[in-house]
Amino acid sequence: MSIQTQIEEKLQALKPTVLKVDNESHMHHVPPNSETHFKVMIVSDRFEGLMPVKRHQQVYGLLSEELAGPVHALALHLYTPHEWEARGNMSPASPNCRGGGQA
Amino acid sequence: MSATVDTIKQQISENTILLYMKGTPQLPQCGFSAQAVQALMGCGERFAFVNILDNPDIRAELPKYANWPTFPQLWINGELVGGCDIIVEMYQNGELEPMIKQASSAASQEDNA
Numbered sequence: 001m002s003i004q005t006q007i008e009e010k011l012q013a014l015k016p017t018v019l020k021v022d023n024e025s026h027m028h029h030v031p032p033n034s035e036t037h038f039k040v041m042i043v044s045d046r047f048e049g050l051m052p053v054k055r056h057q058q059v060y061g062l063l064s065e066e067l068a069g070p071v072h073a074l075a076l077h078l079y080t081p082h083e084w085e086a087r088g089n090m091s092p093a094s095p096n097c098r099g100g101g102q103a
Numbered sequence: 104m105s106a107t108v109d110t111i112k113q114q115i116s117e118n119t120i121l122l123y124m125k126g127t128p129q130l131p132q133c134g135f136s137a138q139a140v141q142a143l144m145g146c147g148e149r150f151a152f153v154n155i156l157d158n159p160d161i162r163a164e165l166p167k168y169a170n171w172p173t174f175p176q177l178w179i180n181g182e183l184v185g186g187c188d189i190i191v192e193m194y195q196n197g198e199l200e201p202m203i204k205q206a207s208s209a210a211s212q213e214d215n216a
Contacts, residue, residue, distance in 0.1 A: 028134075052189040053171075060172050067172040073135065074173065076188050 003035035003070055010062045011042060017081055018043035024075070039075040043084040052078070107164040115178045118151035119210035120203060123165060124175040125156050132156055135187035139175040142194035146203040179206050 008021050020041040025034040040059065047055045055078040060067060067074065079087070115121055120143075126132030128140045143150055155162040155174055166172045169183050177184045179202065184190065193199040 052192070053183055053185050056185065056189065057170055060170070064172070075135075077192075 003066060004038070007038060007040070007063060007066060007071075010066075011040065011059070013062055014042060014044045014046045014058065016042045016044045018084065024073075028073070030072075035070060037073040037075075038071060039077070041077045041079075043079045043081055045081055047078055047080045048082075105164065107160040108168055111161060111165055111168055114151075114153060115181050118178075119180060119206050120148065120150040121178045122150055122152045122175055123155055123161070123178070124152055125154070127154055128152055133174070135173075136175045139177065139187045139190045142190050142199060143177070143203070145194060146200045148203050148207040150203075179203070180209075 004021055004023050008019065011019055011021070018041065020039075022039040023035060023037070024039050025037045026032070028034075028037050030036050042059070046058070050058075056076050059074075059076055059078065063071070063074065122128075122139060122143060124131060124133075124136035124139065126136055128144070131137035131140055140152075153161060155165070162174070165176065169176060171183060171186065173186055175187055175190070177186075177190050184193075184202075190199065193202070
């Protein structure tokens with residue numbers, strides 16, 4: 001299993017409503033196809049009422065094995081559903097068809 | 104308790120604003136440390152730093168002590184504020200500068216007392 005998949009599976013523990021794991025290793029000084037640098041974006045109500053440090057520590061706790069091993073850098077962007085909405089990063093629902101082209 | 108942990112405790116208690124980083128503010132050796140330094144410098148207050156590349160003991164021990172696996176780490180008033188993502192996000196949403204300014208002025212008042 002790739003490290004990326006492993007990270008994605010372990011983070012399911014946070015019951016994320018949005019989870020995005022990007023391998024950014026190619027942006028760093030490592031061999032091609034490395035899995036060393038990741039960016040993770042999570043929206044979860046588990047972060048409600050928690051300071052940023054505590055949120056990050058939750059994720060670090062889940063990924064301690066990966067961080068002690070192959071993963072060298074982990075960029076984290078962690079939001080509650082409210083914060084995510086306030087940021088306007090909700091992908092807007094696609095509009096319904098209004099009948100154009102039927103005429 | 105190891106001597107290294109004692110050193111860490113001393114550093115975070117003696118320096119109101121302290122950044123553990125890779126390299127120096129003038130010459131950061133890692134993109135994440137560079138971003139953290141840039142945000143901190145944007146706040147306009149003096150801060151202390153420890154180059155963990157020159158201090159392998161601290162590099163090994165601090166992640167365990169802090170429950171924080173990566174660098175940089177920003178400590179204010181003896182408490183971990185966060186790493187690069189948190190520092191940059193707090194800077195961008197305007198929370199970092201007042202926090203830094205408040206810590207800095209409280210520390211200088213203490214010095215003058």
